[in-house]
Amino acid sequence: MTDSVKLLSSQQTQAFDTEYVDDMMFELVKQALAKFQISQSPFRLLDVGGGNGKYADKLLYHYPNASAVVVEPEKTLAEKNLPNRRKQVIQSPFQNIALPSGLNAVQFNWVLHHFVTSGYRDTCALQQRALHDAYRSLAPGGIIMIFENFYEGALSEDLPSQLIFHLTSSQILAPLTEKLGANTAGVGVCFHSARFWREQLAQAGFSQIEEHPCYDFGTLSSIKRVALTLRKQRVGLLVARKPLSTVS
Numbered sequence: 001m002t003d004s005v006k007l008l009s010s011q012q013t014q015a016f017d018t019e020y021v022d023d024m025m026f027e028l029v030k031q032a033l034a035k036f037q038i039s040q041s042p043f044r045l046l047d048v049g050g051g052n053g054k055y056a057d058k059l060l061y062h063y064p065n066a067s068a069v070v071v072e073p074e075k076t077l078a079e080k081n082l083p084n085r086r087k088q089v090i091q092s093p094f095q096n097i098a099l100p101s102g103l104n105a106v107q108f109n110w111v112l113h114h115f116v117t118s119g120y121r122d123t124c125a126l127q128q129r130a131l132h133d134a135y136r137s138l139a140p141g142g143i144i145m146i147f148e149n150f151y152e153g154a155l156s157e158d159l160p161s162q163l164i165f166h167l168t169s170s171q172i173l174a175p176l177t178e179k180l181g182a183n184t185a186g187v188g189v190c191f192h193s194a195r196f197w198r199e200q201l202a203q204a205g206f207s208q209i210e211e212h213p214c215y216d217f218g219t220l221s222s223i224k225r226v227a228l229t230l231r232k233q234r235v236g237l238l239v240a241r242k243p244l245s246t247v248s
């Protein structure tokens with residue numbers, strides 16, 4: 001398998017200078033942190049692909065007992081992070097950092113679909129490795145939280161994901177996919193269904209896997225939806241726990 005993760009250009013990441021987690025979604029985070037007894041004591045969270053740091057700032061504001069590590073490869077976004085003595089910003093792809101250990105929570109907010117390399121299978125393997133790495137960096141009882149856009153197929157659940165990956169990752173098709181509105185044209189993007197991610201989490205060793213639906217969305221025209229065999233696009237939060245005792 002090829003290991004090189006493909007990154008978007010600075011121009012392509014400009015659209016990400018925002019904050020997607022609204023109050024309702026943050027409520028789900030707070031509930032998960034309370035339910036799994038993370039927020040009751042001082043805790044350390046890793047925000048992978050944390051962009052401009054607004055999510056980490058919100059978390060640190062709500063939890064004076066928290067500290068955060070933001071990993072963000074795009075220099076222009078990493079530099080937008082406001083200084084905070086409880087926040088560390090690492091400007092790097094997640095795949096290149098020395099994995100921290102003993103974390104209480106690892107967060108992937110709309111970033112796993114950007115973990116792409118050459119070929120669909122290797123891309124899925126790269127995403128799976130990120131979940132394994134998150135698992136290894138967590139202390140027993142720590143949690144992973146994943147906000148994602150879930151794409152569900154009408155014929156086969158993961159078929160839209162494969163089609164979107166092949167269309168967006170093609171260099172030859174890039175001028176066309178860019179014209180059709182794909183911000184990731186020429187690099188690629190790899191969404192999945194919620195079930196796909198749940199299976200990947202279980203394979204990585206996580207237990208108590210929960211799914212919290214947020215909202216449905218429909219950003220594509222009906223022609224594109226039919227062509228991609230797309231049944232549903234929705235946003236949700238997946239939460240899972242590293243078991244308290246693990247057999248090594």
Ligand SMILES: C[S@@+](CC[C@H](N)C(=O)[O-])C[C@H]1O[C@@H](n2cnc3c(N)ncnc32)[C@H](O)[C@@H]1O
Binds near residue numbers: 055073077
């Ligand atoms: C859709 S944005 C989400 C930003 C932020 N998490 C949020 O929810 O507002 C995806 C982010 O992941 C970052 N990213 C892309 N590839 C990455 C990688 N290999 N490692 C870490 N972050 C990555 C991008 O630069 C971008 O900031």
